[in-house]
Amino acid sequence: MTTETRSETLGFQTEVKQLLHLMVHSLYSNKEIFLRELISNASDAAEKMRFEALSNADLYEGNSELNVRVSFDKDAKTVTIEDNGIGMSRQEVIDHLGTIAKSGTASFLSNLSGDQSKDSQLIGQFGVGFYSAFIVADRVDVFTRRAGLPITEAVHWSSKGEGEFTIANTEKAARGTRIVLHLKEGEEEFADGWRLRSLVRKYSDHIAFPVLMEKENLDLTQEEDKDADQTEKTPAQVEYEAVNSATALWTRSKSELNDEEYKAFYKHISHDFADPLSWSHNKVEGNLEYTSLLYLPERAPYDLWNREAPRGLKLYVQRVFIMDQADQFLPLYLRFIKGVVDSNNLSLNVSREILQKDPNVDKLRGALTKRVLDMLAKLAKEDADKYASFWKEFGQVIKEGPAEDYANRDKILKLLRFASTHSGTSEQSVGLEEYVARMQEGQEKIYYVVADNFNTAKNSPHLEIFRKKGIEVLLLTDRIDEWMMSQLFDFEGKSFQDVTKGELNLGEVESEEEKQQQEATAKQLESLIERLKPVLEARVSDVRVTHRLTDSPACLVLGDYDMGLQMRKIMEAAGQKVPDTKPVFEVNPEHPLIQKLDQEADEDRFADLAQILLDQADLAAGGQLQDPAAYIHRLNKLLLELSA
Structure with a gap:
């Protein structure tokens, strides 16, 4: 029996209180996502455990079989999610579960639209997945001990989601975290083995660790099953079985996978409810061996314009998890790309500093960048509507590319889209290749005008002679446009010319x-x-x-x-x-x-x-x-x- 000491009651920060209120009273459209979020968090904890154990095997405490366990108690109306991952210390519990510092709730709240169906889908994208537990639970208990800490320094966190939480020291023999959800009245459907299994397979089938549940004898009759439930089992008698595939999807052949599996894996690693616009799965052999699975999201994340925000791919070395957000493998203008990269050419004891100096990292960065640009070019060529959707979300970030990535400048220029005097709308749909293809005979320059907004641009007096001559002019209205154009000199031999600068010379277009x-x-x-x-x-x-x-x-x-x-x-x-x-x-x-x-x-x-x-x-x-x-x-x- 454990004892609890140093108990104290603390208040959530204001933004968290607002979020909890919304979780409890408004965001019910996808209540089942709580399980996906908690299992994903448990999987992350297991990955961090494996990574830290690379340099300190004692953290395993004699148990290196990492897994997640899901159990339920129909009578007590509880659902429990437990992992043997890295766990948390007392201060980490306070930081992660009670304050705005780690949760991202402020950005979450600012993105709410008032539409319950849409708003509920924001859960997970903002690091607020843990709080989704309060959608179905009126009380949540968290028992956790960080690997390496004494048994007596475990922590018990508890809250009813009403503005405050209690935290106390306790004892916990096994490292990791156990989360107990006390289900609300009317949410008993989740204290059911079949329901939980189906949700695990739906949302968490591709996580890299087995999700274990108590083995059920499905051959029993209803009466026998009832009698079996009433028979108390000791822990030694409980048999667990994996209910997910627990296979690293990127290691499987493309021929073995279907679109639904790719989409499900994307949702797992990105915490996004929307399907990806596109993806690229490749295995490269030779001097530089690696496997990559890269995804193009449908929507921009809330922190897209924060260039300092954590970003990057999940890095594995010989299928061993190394880093959750490896930002060395893609340039900053591609910071929205999600995915994993697994290479056999990086050592297991690789650190951030070594990664930055490793020549293989530079090679991987170049290869993955070209892979993404090729994926975008293919999307633009084969599905104009999807590319237009992508450009609306990420176009301004791509415009950072020509200045940041000189080696791939030509590829990036072909991806750019603009409004123009020929398109007639503010939609940025005109590519440079398209512009050059319909240039006037004798026209030697690509003309453009920069303005604060579309109406100012299209009504600029500088365009009058161009309209008279039928010469197309690009209308640039994004804040980044003038800076971007200052970095560009030509495209396919045609120089760029701002129509508001210098003396106008239309060359051979004029007689x-x-x-x-x-x-x-x-x-x-x-x-x-x-x-x-x-x-x-x-x-x-x-x-x-x-x-x-x-x-x-x-x-x-x-x-x-x-x-x-x-x-x-x-x-x-x-x-x-x-x-x-x-x-x-x-x-x-x-x-x-x-x-x-x-x-x-x-x-x-x-x-x-x-x-x-x-x-x-x-x-x-x-x-x-x-x-x-x-x-x-x-x-x-x-x-x-x-x-x-």
């Missing part, structure tokens, strides 16, 4: 006659240009005639190497200092306002009109006026003159 006409028009407006320069010199670097406009009176053009407006806004919002540069003011000689301005004799009125046109050009580009009050004053003054 010699058109070019001569532009020069003649510019000469006719030389006097106007000279009048505008001193008026606007405080705000612009130059004034010139443009041929890029057909409908607008004027526009602002940046220098070839100037920072774009979008990047300036991002850096200013982050408190970063930005270069002090001035744009070029270009005027449309064909526009009635410019012609009227040329005829204006009153110099004060001329200056006001020039400033108004400059402010309008700034607004049309998505900029913010430095002196809105002055703009309003000039505009009101003009309106009063017109109405007089």
